[in-house]
Amino acid sequence: MTRFAELVAPASWRTVDLISDLHLQAGEPATFDAWQGYLQTTPADALFILGDLFEVWVGDDAATQPGFEAQCAEVLRQTAERVPVYLMHGNRDFLVGPAFAAQCGLTLLEDPTVLVLHGERWLLSHGDMLCLADVDYLRFREQVRTPEWRDAFLAKPLEERRALARAMREQSENHKRSPGMVWADVDGPAARAWLQAADARTLVHGHTHRPADHDLGDGLQRTVLSDWDVSAQPPRAQVLCLTPAGAQRVDLR
Numbered sequence: 001m002t003r004f005a006e007l008v009a010p011a012s013w014r015t016v017d018l019i020s021d022l023h024l025q026a027g028e029p030a031t032f033d034a035w036q037g038y039l040q041t042t043p044a045d046a047l048f049i050l051g052d053l054f055e056v057w058v059g060d061d062a063a064t065q066p067g068f069e070a071q072c073a074e075v076l077r078q079t080a081e082r083v084p085v086y087l088m089h090g091n092r093d094f095l096v097g098p099a100f101a102a103q104c105g106l107t108l109l110e111d112p113t114v115l116v117l118h119g120e121r122w123l124l125s126h127g128d129m130l131c132l133a134d135v136d137y138l139r140f141r142e143q144v145r146t147p148e149w150r151d152a153f154l155a156k157p158l159e160e161r162r163a164l165a166r167a168m169r170e171q172s173e174n175h176k177r178s179p180g181m182v183w184a185d186v187d188g189p190a191a192r193a194w195l196q197a198a199d200a201r202t203l204v205h206g207h208t209h210r211p212a213d214h215d216l217g218d219g220l221q222r223t224v225l226s227d228w229d230v231s232a233q234p235p236r237a238q239v240l241c242l243t244p245a246g247a248q249r250v251d252l253r
């Protein structure tokens with residue numbers, strides 16, 4: 001049974017920005033720059049990051065020494081001084097922990113969470129849990145989300161964790177390229193069941209990198225966020241803005 005956490009927005013919030021799947025990494029400075037520029041200028045009253053902000057996260061201690069993670073932490077910290085920042089785990093950065101949240105002044109968000117805003121209930125999720133056909137991944141997810149796995153992994157030296165993450169990443173890339181590999185999307189009936197259980201009309205999620213608005217019937221919808229890749233042609237850097245008038249996609253590039 002899925003538990004639906006709830007966040008009631010203060011009445012002062014007019015615009016809420018939602019982004020996901022930036023997959024920030026040291027080797028993609030253009031996307032980092034676009035993200036930094038956006039955070040410094042967004043007029044939103046709150047910012048929600050729905051997972052996979054980072055391409056990989058091997059432990060909060062990575063951000064306590066000079067490097068890419070610390071650079072990202074500083075951008076988040078400066079943003080969070082100005083506007084509340086909420087971060088949900090994705091499948092790549094599920095190891096972001098309370099130490100990093102405290103370092104940046106951001107709030108970790110449970111997956112899924114119902115955001116109550118402008119009298120509407122928005123169901124927010126990364127989306128990976130609803131890709132039911134991705135059986136291998138869901139099995140892996142169950143394994144790595146246990147406190148035992150997490151504690152054992154985080155107890156390893158940082159360099160060893162980085163090497164393990166690289167190996168896992170390579171394995172998953174090879175798996176994706178293997179013949180007969182079927183790409184799994186969010187399961188429609190499961191999404192409807194979640195929405196009904198959460199008493200919400202719209203599910204907003206990322207993960208699949210297939211931005212679209214799906215009509216699920218009976219007034220229910222599934223809104224999929226875009227990933228970010230500023231080096232792609234055309235560049236991708238999109239924000240979903242929730243305003244009193246509804247949801248609106250804003251392309252920054």
Ligand SMILES: [Mn+2]
Nearest residue numbers: 052090091207
């Ligand atoms: Mn993902």
